[in-house]
Amino acid sequence: MxxxxxxxxxxxxxxxxxxxxxxxxxxxxxxxxxxxxxxxxxxxxxxxxxxxxxxxxxxxxxxxxDTYQIDESALLIQQGVFNTTHRTIPLERITNISMKATWMDRIMGATTIELQTSDSNEEADATFVLTRDKADILLAEINLSVRSHGQAKPSWVLQPKDIFMRSISSNTFWMGVPLCLSIVTYIWDWIEPRAEGEEVSLVAFFKNEMWKMILNIDVIPVLLQVLGIIALCAFATWLFSLVMLQIRYNRWTVIRDGAYLHVQYGWQERKSISLHVAKIQSIRIKEHLLSRAFGYVSIWMDCVGYEGERRMKLLLPAVHRPELYTAMERLLPEFTLTMPKRNLPSGKAMYFIGLPLAMGMLVIGLGACMSIWAWLATPLIAAVYWSGRKRYAGTYWDTHGKQFVLAKPGITRTTIYVLRQAIQSIDYHQNRIQHGFGIYQVEIIINSPSKAKEYIFTGAAEGDIAKLIDWYKGQQRY
Structure with missing residues (x-):
């Protein structure tokens, strides 16, 4: 039909x-x-x-x-007026099914359906704007009836407190603080404009007469005022981030229905996404700096398909760590959450700490020869030391059954769990410096990762490489 x-x-x-x-x-x-x-x-x-x-x-x-029809094994699409294009999409290649309805769609009784395939390009996908009845019929014929999972019992529902914790670690918050400070700067410049022709530069900033005035008065009240302005900007940004995330993640619900995951969320634009569990290659547990202090993490996925924004990547925006294992058992029991135990080989701290420190001190020393202000960058040496030490002591990896586990430190601590059958290859290489230390850089290759650098770690010894390859060769081909 x-x-x-x-x-x-x-x-x-x-x-x-x-x-x-x-x-x-x-x-x-x-x-x-x-x-x-x-x-x-x-x-x-x-x-x-x-x-x-x-x-x-x-x-x-x-x-x-622009028509479509569906048979037992494929979706047939015909488009074009003068140049007619016929497309055939096998049902087994459909990776994700996304449904969304804007406020205009709800008024008109329409639903937008996006079918994403396992091919690594957007041209292989299809988008339909259908009536609700036709949308139900289409999904029912693909064995993904909206009513079936719409009536199923939710496996996990995001609570308002979870969104509250997510708001302090979102990009909106981190990007909004400097934006607010910039707005305050422009407002101050508008209230007290600079003299015409006044130089605006870092040198002029330190030569400003304001510093002499500050030195002649009590510095503590001035610092308190500056900190108060920064705190006010951070609070305003956090409120904005909280409102935006409440709208975006409103009623976030995840349903595990057999071999499918159904994710529903959104307030102004309600979305519903259906994902076949077999297409999930890995999960990533992320612990942001601020939310980590309150014991909250977020769960992300990497699925087979192209690298695009439309692909479903977020499973749970925020979950309390004591509830993490319960959530994974309900949603994705195919993955086993274990902490990796293999750390980087001992005696290699010089590569991660010593070399960056030497390079940093060399750069500051050369800069000091040209300008005395370069010594102001000296505190960065402590940051370099802290980063190298955390990278060396906090990187762990391991293999557990049919999955590879990698934990990497940082401002956002990330632990990935990759299924063995999803790994396309394991690459390892070393430059001359790494060869001198006897270590390798290892990269786990999967189909279209969201962030490829999260699957790379440096510091594996030759024995570690051998064990990892032996584990990988034991996989079962599907």
Whole structure:
């Protein structure tokens, strides 16, 4: 049976066409519009009507020719007016099914469905705008009925307190603090503008007469005022982040229904995503700096498919660590959460700590020869030492059954669990410096990782490489 999409797609096509034609159409008629007399030639209005009617008719024809049908093993799509394109998507290649409905979709009774395949490009995917009934029928024929998992008991529901903790570690918060400080700077510059022609540079900043005034008064009240401004900016940014995440992650629900995971979330734009568990290659447990202090982590996934923003990557935005094992047992019992025990080989601290310290001191020394202000960067040496020490002492890896486990320290502590059958290859190499220390850099290769650097660690000895390869060769090919 041949099916067509929701008629609202005609309006979407008209809107997109008009949006991209407004600028060139306005430029073409600029001289006529510039007169502003309201007595433009009739051909101007006639041309606008002809263009508008043509766009509407073309949109209707395009919508009519855009059809789909589904058989027992594949989804058949036909598109195009003059050049007809036929696409066949095997049902077994469908990785994710995403459903979303904006406020306009809900008014019009429409639902947007995105079918993502295991191929590593967006052209292999398909997007449909359907009525709710047709959406149910389509998903039912793919054996993923909306009503079936919509009535299933939720396996995990995100609580408001979890979103509260997530807000202090989101990118909105970290990026918002310097933004607020910049806004305060501009406001202060507007209240007390600089003198005309005043130099704005780091040197001029330290030469400013303000420092002499501060030295002549009590410094503590000044510092308290500065800290108060920073704290106020951080609080305002946190409130904004909290509101944004409450809207984005509203009613975050995860349902485990047989071989599928169903994730539903969103307030203004409600989304529903269905994911086959067999497509999940690895999970990543992330502990952000601030949320880690309160015992909260987030769970991410890497699934088979292209590297795109539309792919489902987040399983749980925030979960309390004591509840982590319970959540994983309910949602993904295929993964076993264990802490890795193999650390980096002893006696290699010089590579991670000594060399970075020597390079940092050399750079500061050379900079001090050109400017005395370079010595202000000396505290960075302590940061380099701390980072190298944490990297050396905090990196652990191990193999447990059919999964590889890697824990890496940092501002965001990450622990990944990779299934053995998902690993495409294990690469290891060394440069001349690493050869002198007898260590290797190891990279676990999987299909389209979200962040490839999270699957790389440096410091494995030759014996570690041999054990890792022996474990990998024991995998069962599917």
């Amino acid at each position: 041949v099916n067509r999409q929701h008629p609202i797609k005609i309006l979407v096509h008209v809107y997109r066409s008009v949006r991209y034609m407004i600028i060139p159409y306005t430029l073409m008629l600029f001289n006529e519009i510039k007169a502003g007399t309201g007595q433009q030639p009739y051909w101007v209005y006639g041309l606008a009507v002809v263009i508008g009617v043509s766009i509407l008719l073309w949109s209707m024809i395009t919508w009519w020719k």
